[in-house]
Amino acid sequence: MCGINGIIGLEDTQKGHDLVMTMNRAIAHRGPDDSGVFAEPNIALGQNRLSIIDLSAAGHQPMLSFDGNEMLIFNGEIYNYRELKQELSDYPYATHTDSEVILAAYKRWGTDCVHHFNGMFAFAIWDKAKQELFIARDRLGIKPLYYYQKDQMLLFSSEIRALLKSGYVPRKIDKVSLGDYLQYQTVHAPQTMVADVFMLLPGHMMLVRHGKASIKQYWSPENNFSDRAASQSYSEVKREVNHLLLKAVERRLVADVPFGAFLSGGIDSSIIVGLMSQGAAHQVKTFSVSFEEEEFSEAKYAAAIARKFKTQHTEIKLRPEDFLELIPAALQDMDHPSGDGPNTFVVSKVTKEAGITMALSGLGGDELFSGYDVFQRLLGLRRFAWLDAVPLFVRRAAGASLSKFRPGVASNKIEQLLQLPEWSLDQVYSISRQMLDKGYIAGLTGGNILAANKVQQIVAGSLLKNRGNSDALPFLSQVSIAEMHTYMQNVLLRDTDQMSMAHALEVRVPFLDYELVEYVLGVPDKFKYPHTPKKLLVDSIGELLPPEIVNRPKMGFTLPWKEWLRSELYSFCEAKLNNLAKRDLLNAAAVFGLWQSFISQDPTVTWARVWYLVVLENWLEKNGIE
Template identity: 70%
Template sequence: MCGINGIIGIDNTSEAKKVIEVMNRAIAHRGPDDSGVYVESGIALGQNRLSIIDLTSAGHQPMYSMDGNLVLVFNGEIYNYKELKQELREYSFQTHTDSEVILAAYMRWGYECVHRFNGMFAFAIWDIRKQDLFIGRDRLGVKPLYYYRHNELFLFSSEVRALLKSNFVPKKLNHEGLIDYLRYQTVHAPATIVKNVHMLLPGHTMLVKRGQVEITRYWSPEENAVNDAGNKSYEEIKQDIFNLLQKSVERRLVADVPFGAFLSGGIDSSIIVGLMSQVASQQVKTFSVTFEEEEFSEAKYAAIIAKKFKTEHHDIRLKPDDFLQLIPTALNAMDHPSGDGPNTFVVSKVTREAGITMALSGLGGDEVFAGYDVFKRMYALQHYKWLASLPLFLRKAVGQSLTRFKPSVASDKIQQLLYLPSWSLQDTYPITRQVLSESYIKELTGMSILPENHVRLVVRESMSQQYKAGVKLPLLSQVSAAEMRTYMQNTLLRDTDQMSMAHALEVRVPFLDYELVEYVMGVSDKYKYPHTPKKLLTDAVGDLLPPEIINRPKMGFTLPWKEWLKNELYSFCETKLHNMAARDLFVKDEVLTIWRNFLKREPQVTWAKVWYLVVLENWLEENGVA
């Protein structure tokens, strides 16, 4: 796990070296073990290394191929590198790293090498003879890759702030990205909050040559879903899933450093810990951040799993005030604004302080195995499509009455649904993830920052692309694909990367092994529907988990954000929102009205609606973006 940087288009090698070193320093937290640069006329590459596999200096990057023609910078892990190494015996390996396997694979298979990799990765290979740069990103988007292009100049990095520190990237706000952020508390790739800074999409490669950029998709969850489960019994499907999941965990335990697992006591993290205990050659270390309030704490469930699997358990008990004190540091660690993230920051901090360099997480279990309420809602909506055939005036009357007599976030969304011309998945899904409604955003911004016909409905466009793929997936798998493309990739994975790497902690996610994802995407709804929480998953692992975990009530300590915003964080929020209101981007009175309505406890203004605006303003100020 590392941080990588690159520049094409600066002929002065002395200047290029200075810039790439500045970019390296900007993301030094990602790789405290080593740092290196490669510079020649027109190209500069940089890398900060967090040593996980082959801890010797042989793993130094930028790394050269055995013939000296290829130069690699790489962030991530290739889990099947040992198997690939057996296929590439003609290559004279000099190290025990997975990095060198990428070079050997590229020499053998060229651009097609990405199809061979099972892992999380973002890498760049400079071909000295051809004078081109090949960039690849993993299928599910676990590792990030940002880039900026202007005329002949091209820069890339693992983080946005490294691009900004280069001084070649204008610190201009992406107005269309701002609208997307207001809708969904994140900006969906390929866009970012910074104008002309983009993110390479998951499952895509990029070729940069002579000022031209060619982007190619090599994988998507829809087009690569397999139908192996089509003619199998439920028992066979469960066994297949168990085998794939067990193999995924086993792959992710390859490391030359101390490792552990995040353990909340929920289904996903408990399954990962259980499987780790079966295949690991050493006692598993588990980490839980819990709170002192016993009534709400998940500590007892984490303790049940730790005892069952005999882990070396670390229960880090915090008071809400302890968490509160870490919020400013967490905000400063945020590479891209997001309405979420502090939780991951805290658990990563305490895990790293315990001497752990790599940890497994249960992230992705909900997206793959229909764990969110949105799956049931989308399933139900498809059975009420007939409502869309009712006269529009009648649907509008019902929606207006609902918001008038029962004002709430849920009522606002129901009203939006009732206004839709149809209740197809691509029409309804984008509304389910919205934080602010279109009418709210228009009031907040006056839409003066963009002509209304230029405001793209990014999530809906993503859904349309999903349908254009021409693959008829089960409905719940369609929702899974939508969740992966939106919330998972652009919020959960981005937050996990930026908040864990702030502490130089590598996080691996077994539920996002692409072979497992491809298989489950092809499973019928009749097996996947969550009659009980993630029924297919819990059935697949059999008696691995005790009943207390599978049948536990939904709970968890809820941090008192609402009260913090009104008390301990009041001055901070007040200042940030007044600063936001002073920007030409916003209608001053509307920003302050949101704040006042929150303080008056209006049901339609939750703390989350306020906090993600505060986070945005803080990020813009800290990074000088306007």
């Protein structure tokens, strides 16, 4: 796990070296164990190393191939590197790292090497003979890669802040992306909040030669799901899920540093800990953050799992006030604005301080096994498809009445649904995940920057690409893919990376093992229907979890945000919103109107609809974005 930087197209070797050194320093937090730079005319590569596998100096990067032709920089982990090393045994290895296996694989298969990797990664290989730069990102988008291109020159990095530090990237906001952020509290890749800075999409590779960059997709969930489960019995499906999940966890236990697991006491993290206890050679270390207030604490559930699997458990007790004190630091370490993130920052901080360098997480379980309420809602709405036959003016009148007599976020979304000409998945899903509707955004922006709905475009596009026919996918798997391409990749995974790496902590996510993902996406709805939380997942692991964990209410990581914004964070929020209102980006009256509606407890304005504007202004100020 590391941070990587590079530039191609700059002839001055010393200038390229110094530039990448500057970029390395900007993201030194990602790799405190080592740092290196390689430079020659036209190419400069750099890396900050967080040592996880082979802690010796032999793992230094940039890493040169045995014959001196290829140079590698790599962020992430290749979990099947030992198997690949046996398959590629003719390569004269000088280290025990997974990094060197990437070089061996490139020697054998060229750019097709990505199809052989099981892991999370973003890497770049400079091929001296071809004078070609090869960049690739993992299938699910666990590790980030940002880039900026101007004329014949391309810069890339693990974080936007390094690109900004280069001095080549104009610090200007992308106004279309601002509209996306206002709708969904994030910017969906490949765009970012910075104009002309892009994110390489998951499952994509880039080739740069003679100043020209070409991008190619090599994997996507909608085109790579397995058909095996369609002809299997429920018992066979459960056995396969159990096998693939256990295999995914075992792969992620390979490390030469102390490791542990985040344990909330929920189904996903508890399963990961239970499977770790079966596969780990040593006692598993688990970490949970708890609160004295019962309404916010999941401590008793985490403690029950820790006792059952005899883990070395660390419960970090925080008062909400303690968490509150860490918010400024979390905002400071936010590489890209997001309405979420501080929760992961706090858990990562206390885990790292306990001496852990790598931790497993239950992220991805809800997206893959239909755990969110959105799965139930969309499945339920599908049964009301007959409403399409009701005249549109009747539906609109019904929706307006509901919003008037029962004001609130839920009623507002129902009103939007009733106004749709038809209930296609892309349109319904895009409404279910939005933060502010078009009316609010039009008021905030004066109607000037709201482009087409990005989530709707992404979901519609992914389903069209699905073998030319979205019906080939079970409906719940279509919702899973919508989640993966939008909320999971652009909020959860990006926040997890930036907030954990702020503390040089590697987070591994077994539920996003691509072999498990490919199989579960092909499982029929009748086996996944969520009449109980994540039924297929729970049934697949048998009696691994006690009933009190399986049947407990879903809590999530909740904190008294709405109270904070009206008390301890009031002055901070108001100051940031004042500054945001002074910019030409948004309508000042609308910004203040939203704030006052929240303060006066308007049910249609939740704390999250204010907080992400505060985060936006803080990020703009910190990075000097115009």
